[in-house]
Amino acid sequence: MRVKFVIAYDGTDFRGWARSPGHRTVQQTVADAIKRVSNEEVEVVSASRTDSGAHARGQVCHFDTAAPIEPAVWPRAMNRVLPPDVAVLRASRVSIDFHSRFCAEDRWYRYRIRIGERDPFASRYSHDHGKSLDVASMQAAAEALVGRHDFRAFTEELQAHIDNTVRTMRRATVKAVRDEIWIEIGGTAFLRGMMRRMAGGLLEVGTGRRPVETIADLLTEKRSEMHWPIVLPAKGLCLMRVRYGDPPRDCRATAAGGRSDESDRLDRLD
Amino acid sequence: MRVKFVIAYDGTDFRGWARSPGHRTVQQTVADAIKRVSNEEVEVVSASRTDSGAHARGQVCHFDTAAPIEPAVWPRAMNRVLPPDVAVLRASRVSIDFHSRFCAEDRWYRYRIRIGERDPFASRYSHDHGKSLDVASMQAAAEALVGRHDFRAFTEELQAHIDNTVRTMRRATVKAVRDEIWIEIGGTAFLRGMMRRMAGGLLEVGTGRRPVETIADLLTEKRSEMHWPIVLPAKGLCLMRVRYGDPPRDCRATAAGGRSDESDRLDRLD
Numbered sequence: 001m002r003v004k005f006v007i008a009y010d011g012t013d014f015r016g017w018a019r020s021p022g023h024r025t026v027q028q029t030v031a032d033a034i035k036r037v038s039n040e041e042v043e044v045v046s047a048s049r050t051d052s053g054a055h056a057r058g059q060v061c062h063f064d065t066a067a068p069i070e071p072a073v074w075p076r077a078m079n080r081v082l083p084p085d086v087a088v089l090r091a092s093r094v095s096i097d098f099h100s101r102f103c104a105e106d107r108w109y110r111y112r113i114r115i116g117e118r119d120p121f122a123s124r125y126s127h128d129h130g131k132s133l134d135v136a137s138m139q140a141a142a143e144a145l146v147g148r149h150d151f152r153a154f155t156e157e158l159q160a161h162i163d164n165t166v167r168t169m170r171r172a173t174v175k176a177v178r179d180e181i182w183i184e185i186g187g188t189a190f191l192r193g194m195m196r197r198m199a200g201g202l203l204e205v206g207t208g209r210r211p212v213e214t215i216a217d218l219l220t221e222k223r224s225e226m227h228w229p230i231v232l233p234a235k236g237l238c239l240m241r242v243r244y245g246d247p248p249r250d251c252r253a254t255a256a257g258g259r260s261d262e263s264d265r266l267d268r269l270d
Numbered sequence: 271m272r273v274k275f276v277i278a279y280d281g282t283d284f285r286g287w288a289r290s291p292g293h294r295t296v297q298q299t300v301a302d303a304i305k306r307v308s309n310e311e312v313e314v315v316s317a318s319r320t321d322s323g324a325h326a327r328g329q330v331c332h333f334d335t336a337a338p339i340e341p342a343v344w345p346r347a348m349n350r351v352l353p354p355d356v357a358v359l360r361a362s363r364v365s366i367d368f369h370s371r372f373c374a375e376d377r378w379y380r381y382r383i384r385i386g387e388r389d390p391f392a393s394r395y396s397h398d399h400g401k402s403l404d405v406a407s408m409q410a411a412a413e414a415l416v417g418r419h420d421f422r423a424f425t426e427e428l429q430a431h432i433d434n435t436v437r438t439m440r441r442a443t444v445k446a447v448r449d450e451i452w453i454e455i456g457g458t459a460f461l462r463g464m465m466r467r468m469a470g471g472l473l474e475v476g477t478g479r480r481p482v483e484t485i486a487d488l489l490t491e492k493r494s495e496m497h498w499p500i501v502l503p504a505k506g507l508c509l510m511r512v513r514y515g516d517p518p519r520d521c522r523a524t525a526a527g528g529r530s531d532e533s534d535r536l537d538r539l540d
Binding site: 008009010055057075079084085086087089117118119120121123124125128 | 278279280325327345349354355356357359387388389390391393394395398
């Protein structure tokens with residue numbers, strides 16, 4: 001039986017999602033808890049491999065189990081053994097064709113920037129800017145990101161070898177919420193570090209250091225001419241939701257692909 | 271010059287307010303930051319000595335300084351050197367007669383109990399109950415706490431030697447807020463552990479284990495007959511606000527008192 005979880009975690013004390021020997025990761029922590037519940041060693045696959053320190057309120061993952069456990073029983077069973085910084089919010093049985101990463105229609109991220117006085121209760125979950133920002137200009141710049149574009153300016157230089165850096169963003173909004181600015185972007189798939197660089201570029205616009213139109217320019221300029229956006233810290237980032245079709249798209253063909261590069265695989269979903 | 275701070279802290283990684291050799295405490299952390307700003311060794315006195323793990327959004331403290339620093343400059347200067355889990359929200363110059371503890375008119379605490387699904391972003395700041403509670407009964411029981419009463423049933427047994435355990439509560443409310451129950455109690459002064467025991471007694475009422483009227487009984491029964499309320503963990507507790515008169519009451523006489531027991535001293539303010 002394939003089981004799908006919706007999970008939330010405070011990423012502060014995790015070295016990201018992906019298993020990494022010697023480090024505390026969300027993937028390993030969830031797998032360890034499943035082992036305590038069902039006595040099985042499983043591979044847990046997520047929709048997004050969040051960075052070290054990034055958070056999730058609606059991460060999705062799946063795994064296969066032979067244990068005779070009703071889906072409705074999983075959340076309580078898991079939450080009894082999981083540490084307090086991770087929780088299973090919902091569980092459901094899905095088709096064996098379902099794949100949390102390859103079937104995802106889109107992902108929605110929020111980046112929080114604090115502009116007000118420091119707040120010890122927000123410091124783990126937001127980037128402290130501490131000064132006001134020009135939200136209207138940020139919103140205008142964000143609109144340029146919507147649509148199908150080449151986002152090579154927003155990925156890590158280490159990954160410059162990736163052939164296809166074209167992705168589709170469905171919406172991008174910037175809004176003031178109490179003492180914070182929230183940048184919310186939803187798209188089919190994201191390159192590594194992309195959300196933190198889009199937030200960085202928009203922050204530069206908000207401070208006046210970067211003209212609004214240069215965000216659109218980043219989508220068309222030659223790499224050699226680019227004025228690269230800064231990358232903001234992972235702690236301000238949260239994966240809010242992953243959306244699937246109903247029923248989920250047929251993603252078997254994609255899932256069967258042998259290449260291991262997530263970004264490259266994701267690309268086929270655009 | 272005497273300076274008053276309003277400060278906030280996430281108490282999770284502190285061993286409470288009061289200085290304690292070998293432990294990370296809020297009092298020492300604030301004093302260390304003042305030393306970095308003004309190069310002075312000062313004694314920082316707070317309105318409330320919060321427990322290990324308890325939080326504050328509106329703690330008040332004061333200290334004396336000879337540094338020629340305008341009050342308005344203090345918050346930014348402090349927040350540059352303080353760790354991210356403490357922040358100075360406001361600073362003001364006060365009379366040399368002002369004493370954050372002895373001049374306080376009342377203190378307002380909130381205790382958060384989670385009744386909904388687990389939330390990794392709330393687990394540091396609330397007690398996980400995970401089941402629904404009878405809020406109407408809790409509210410009815412809380413009303414019995416308002417007024418001038420002997421609260422000996424709500425203090426630590428170790429402190430049973432305290433002569434005067436009479437305190438005055440000005441209001442006590444219980445309300446449902448999203449997936450949580452918030453118990454908010456304001457009073458002139460609190461005995462050690464009192465807020466966490468009042469929350470514990472009300473939680474017992476909410477689960478049906480304790481009849482509503484036994485909360486009132488706890489205020490009048492003989493110690494030997496008492497069915498003591500449980501004490502809830504500090505992490506759910508937050509000092510929201512400390513209120514002073516305008517101008518603050520004259521508290522010099524009280525402050526000059528030589529006894530070192532906080533609860534005992536506080537008692538004179540009732």
